[in-house]
Amino acid sequence: MKYSGQIRTLVAVDCIILGFDGEEYKLLLIQRGFAPEKKKWSLMGGFIQPTETLEEAAIRILKQLTGLENVYMEQLHTFSDPNRDPVERTIAVAYFALVDIQKYEKQISKEFHAEWFSLKDTPELIFDHNQMIEMAKNRLRYKAAFHPILFELLPDKFTLPQLQALYEGLYDTLFDRRNFSRKLLSTGLFIKQKEKEKETSKKGAFYYKLDQDRYLSDFQAFLKFIPNPDKLMYQEA
Amino acid sequence: MKYSGQIRTLVAVDCIILGFDGEEYKLLLIQRGFAPEKKKWSLMGGFIQPTETLEEAAIRILKQLTGLENVYMEQLHTFSDPNRDPVERTIAVAYFALVDIQKYEKQISKEFHAEWFSLKDTPELIFDHNQMIEMAKNRLRYKAAFHPILFELLPDKFTLPQLQALYEGLYDTLFDRRNFSRKLLSTGLFIKQKEKEKETSKKGAFYYKLDQDRYLSDFQAFLKFIPNPDKLMYQEA
DNA sequence: TAATAAAATGTAATATTGACACAATTATAA
């Protein structure tokens, strides 16, 4: 301790882990195993360790809970209300992660009493975790309107109707099927497969895959995935 | 200290203070008065205090250096490399502020040896401060493409040519005067004044003011201030 | 083989954008 006269604070990382089950958005929560607020639902989190960065901590915590690595994750915001944790002042850095819900390893959930909740029906959480989730939702809405980020939630192969459900679910609205597919396909990000998905409809819908090269090179490009984005996005909390 | 077995860390706030002098973007830096890296240029910063939030700390630090309050400021990112500060591990939360450079109170700068630098010609700074500035530039480029944020840099009254210089400076490019003014004016954000600014040109250019009501209500609206935004924005560091 | 359900493709009207030209204003010089 060489900067004298300054306080030192606990720094925690909290992970907002989002998935999509084909119908609706899901949020992975754990039942807190220790006081305070034991048994209450909470985001998965942990304290930063001496030799790791925040990002490394977030990756560590995500892996602990889901078994997943190489997952899309970004820093969301740092929360600092002096009384946000009643036990002791803790600065919390929130990260949000987008995972393919099917890759999630269930056996791990037992250790933490984890469960997927509908994002629309999030329970009351400890501390400021509900606020974090609100912010993550807004960030995702914003980013997904212009960048091909939602594909992190889908398996390798997906159909146009699945894609549309993904976008409609996020913005809680309906898009015109014809205009939607034209807009999406015009990005050139998708490669049509020869097989069809035939579980959900008689005719079956062609599978598509992401063109990985284009996906990487165009991730920052400014695409427009939805019409009238300003009417569908909300201010960050 | 009630969460046992966890380390506590210093938490600092660093402020990226940006201005525009009519010609180019400026960055307010201080000459560090204490070790390490004494005399080297640095962002203005400070440690968070026990009873304040990060945002309050940022506001406090900004006021200390500039005398300004009610300034546009947003949290940028939290930096956490364990070795970013060689003296002691410090987590740094960067904020960026947009100020009207004319309102800045010069007498204050003497205390901190502060100076405005051209953003294009930023000197080498301590720690990871150059990286913070890169990220702030990218964030500003991104946000300004769609939200009326740059007006925080201008005085109450401004002309269309000034406005265009503001945007051209940020994106380091030239826009067609006619298309630019059409796009900007079509947002309905501006109220034409009767007076002209006659310093810089023979003919003089009409002043405009922001329609404050619309500005507040449309701040989150999704406008498009520049053509081909994707060609002008860069990935965040 | 006809009916049905869902996916895929097509088209015309409208709105937005981008490229470009010309007119208006006024200090300064001829």
Add this chain to the structure above:
DNA sequence: TTATAATTGTGTCAATATTACATTTTATTA
């Protein structure tokens, strides 16, 4: 006094993108 020059303000048209809406295709099953 008038011409010049520099800069601001406004206008037009073609190309492009978007929206709203209809029809055709595919495969199942009655």
